[in-house]
Amino acid sequence: MENLPKKVRSKKLSTRVDLTAMVSVSFLLIIFFMVTIELAKPKGIDLGLPDNDVTCGWRGGCGGENRSVTILLGENNKLVTYTGLLHIPIVAPKETIYGKNGIRKELYARNKKVLEYSAALGKAGRGITVIIKPSKKCNYKNLVDILDEMAIAKIDTYAIVPEFTPEEAKLLASK
Template structure:
């Protein structure tokens, strides 16, 4: 028998899988989902409302009338505002939205009320704004007014939905 050439067999190497790319893709997916979840959270405005919906003292008995500023919201972006009580002072005026409208008025009113409170020995007391949206006003107007409260740095405000007969007549007339 002749010597037959033997076949050369290659060595079988153990299989190794490089997982570096898989780890990179995993981290990218985790970061992607974390960012999308954070962006998907609803954004809202924090409102401080009473726990049980009741006011423990009367609307006027516990508050200095001179600190009250009322904003009435109506349809067609109409704002009517007045200081104090409508039945006592009756000096309402129509204001528009924006920097030279309601924002300027809120800054001025809050400044005057803080000066008044400082003269009484209570320097931290600012304006108390009562926001009254009518049934004809839209949600955007309410959100715009709440934004103006934040911009004017008014800490105390309330959203009230009951109108006095005088206020209803005022909105009908303006």
């Protein structure tokens, strides 16, 4: 019995699977889907339209022109402002300068006046709306400066409009 052949057992290999790569791919997929879901959500912008009430008593009608200030940017640091509509302005067009004694002072004063009037009507927090119109001859620095003035003067509602009416183009070319 001693000479019996021994059973040869095959060596079993480890069946362990490395899942490190699978975990990395899983996290990347989770992050990808989280980002795409967030970007797919519709985004909206608040739109401030004028009220259709008949209780306003400012000159020029009841529309938003009572709260609008238009700033025209021209060449050589030229800055012209007016309030309301150009053909019936609440504040006539005038040339001003950049800085605390120029446009910033005017924006503060006009915004304060409109806020007081809005508060008297029971519509607190409705300040001015500024329409910035840079001309083609205006340099980029002037546009950045006027945007800085909006931030300093705490003007929340403003728009950059590249179109000029013929009257505004004449006004900017004069003087």
